[in-house]
Amino acid sequence: MSARNVAPADREVPEQRRILAVLVFSQILSGAGLAAGITVGALLAEEMLGSTGLAGVPSALFTAGAALGAVGIGQICRRHGRRPGLALGYAVGALGSLGVVVAAALGSAVLLFAALVVYGAGTATNLMARYAGADLASPARRGRAVSTVLLATTLGAVIGPNLVTLTGQVAHSWGVPRLAGPFLLAVAAFGAASVALACLLRPDPLRLAEKLAAARAEAAAESPADGADSASDARPDRRGLVTGTLVMILTQFVMIAVMTMTPVHMRAHGHGTQEAGLVIALHVGAMFLPSPLTGLLVDRVGRRWIAGASGPVLLAAGLVAAMAPHSVPALATALVLLGIGWNFGLVSGTALVTDALPPARRASTQGLVDVGIALAGAAGGMSSGPVVVLGGYPTLALAGGILALAVVPLLAWAARRPPHTVTALAVVPAEKEQT
Numbered sequence: 001m002s003a004r005n006v007a008p009a010d011r012e013v014p015e016q017r018r019i020l021a022v023l024v025f026s027q028i029l030s031g032a033g034l035a036a037g038i039t040v041g042a043l044l045a046e047e048m049l050g051s052t053g054l055a056g057v058p059s060a061l062f063t064a065g066a067a068l069g070a071v072g073i074g075q076i077c078r079r080h081g082r083r084p085g086l087a088l089g090y091a092v093g094a095l096g097s098l099g100v101v102v103a104a105a106l107g108s109a110v111l112l113f114a115a116l117v118v119y120g121a122g123t124a125t126n127l128m129a130r131y132a133g134a135d136l137a138s139p140a141r142r143g144r145a146v147s148t149v150l151l152a153t154t155l156g157a158v159i160g161p162n163l164v165t166l167t168g169q170v171a172h173s174w175g176v177p178r179l180a181g182p183f184l185l186a187v188a189a190f191g192a193a194s195v196a197l198a199c200l201l202r203p204d205p206l207r208l209a210e211k212l213a214a215a216r217a218e219a220a221a222e223s224p225a226d227g228a229d230s231a232s233d234a235r236p237d238r239r240g241l242v243t244g245t246l247v248m249i250l251t252q253f254v255m256i257a258v259m260t261m262t263p264v265h266m267r268a269h270g271h272g273t274q275e276a277g278l279v280i281a282l283h284v285g286a287m288f289l290p291s292p293l294t295g296l297l298v299d300r301v302g303r304r305w306i307a308g309a310s311g312p313v314l315l316a317a318g319l320v321a322a323m324a325p326h327s328v329p330a331l332a333t334a335l336v337l338l339g340i341g342w343n344f345g346l347v348s349g350t351a352l353v354t355d356a357l358p359p360a361r362r363a364s365t366q367g368l369v370d371v372g373i374a375l376a377g378a379a380g381g382m383s384s385g386p387v388v389v390l391g392g393y394p395t396l397a398l399a400g401g402i403l404a405l406a407v408v409p410l411l412a413w414a415a416r417r418p419p420h421t422v423t424a425l426a427v428v429p430a431e432k433e434q435t
Contacts, residue, residue: 015136016205020145020148023148023152025152025200026090026152027126027129028152028153030126031155032156034122035156035157040182042264043276044177046264048107057113058112062117064117065121065123066120066378069125069374070368070370073089074366081204082201083198086132086201089125090122094189095118096117096121096122097187100183124370124374127346130346131354133149134146134354143295143297143347144298147292147347148292150347152288157288160185165277243414247349249373250406251345251404252376252377252380253376253379255287255339255342257383257396257400258318258334258335258384258400261388279328285339286343291347294348298347299351304352306344307345310344319397321397322398
């Protein structure tokens with residue numbers, strides 16, 4: 001690629017449309033696999049272990065598996081590109097889903113726990129795909145690129161929980177416990193997403209972003225002033241990186257903790273699996289469906305403003321759940337707010353992290369960021385059961401909402417001085433971000 005023929009930094013390359021189309025297709029497929037663990041993971045563990053206090057263990061295990069998956073996927077993406085990393089991640093997730101089905105059929109808790117860790121690689125891949133959507137996006141459209149990938153997850157993720165009864169019947173007809181049915185769907189969903197990415201994600205977005213950045217650096221080196229700017233832009237913005245990472249970690253912890261115990265709480269108060277599935281479907285829809293609006297707000301209003309809004313929204317979710325813990329409409333409303341607050345944190349945090357990193361540092365650093373997010377989810381899932389046993393579901397919901405407000409002082413700290421924003425394509429002035 002000639003340095004003299006490089007497109008302007010603020011212009012999106014034509015390959016971005018194809019990349020987004022392929023990612024959208026694969027995310028629709030994988031969304032159903034993602035929903036399996038969310039919907040019935042806790043219920044399956046409670047049934048097999050006979051303990052509500054251990055019902056949060058599956059969420060903790062597959063989010064811990066997501067942490068391990070994020071490390072591996074990040075390293076593969078750094079060395080070989082997004083395509084092999086994401087395709088392999090979904091293939092491993094499909095294998096883990098199959099392991100959960102076998103464990104349920106055999107009644108083996110040990111195999112169940114091991115399989116849930118492997119299943120976590122699929123959930124990690126589903127979230128890490130958002131970075132691939134941002135690799136070639138112009139800075140002014142980065143939030144919307146991330147949100148497009150997240151939105152695509154909605155279809156499969158909303159349909160999946162509503163197929164609990166149907167997939168349960170299929171599983172029962174095969175001699176497998178009904179609650180393992182959604183994991184049968186996950187086997188097919190993750191497997192199909194793996195094949196789609198392996199065959200269609202060309203050109204590789206990260207590799208192309210690296211080539212474009214190198215070409216622009218070469219072009220900038222021909223001008224002494226531009227060359228100095230280019231050297232500065234190669235450094236990561238540490239404050240932006242820390243801020244975006246902590247926002248995503250905090251919102252993930254709160255969301256996973258409350259979400260995990262909601263189906264268990266509902267069943268304990270006489271609500272059926274289908275009702276719990278509907279509430280979780282609405283929650284998952286709220287996690288991803290607002291993404292286009294969130295992305296637009298992130299690009300137009302600013303990353304930090306939307307990140308700051310996630311705290312009050314999550315607090316509202318906790319208040320609603322705590323005040324009417326036995327009402328299905330109230331729980332549905334609370335879980336919708338929980339999903340929206342998480343969406344605000346994830347989209348804005350992803351944009352902050354991507355802005356802060358030059359292409360050569362992206363894949364490995366983003367993998368480590370998602371390790372933190374996954375570990376936060378594991379901690380939220382593991383702690384949710386004991387909190388409910390000791391203090392009840394309303395205590396869990398309210399405590400989570402109050403904890404989410406910590407994003408406000410975090411962002412106040414981040415705003416103490418203008419951030420130095422680094423991107424693959426351009427440097428965005430801090431004051432422009434707020435326009």
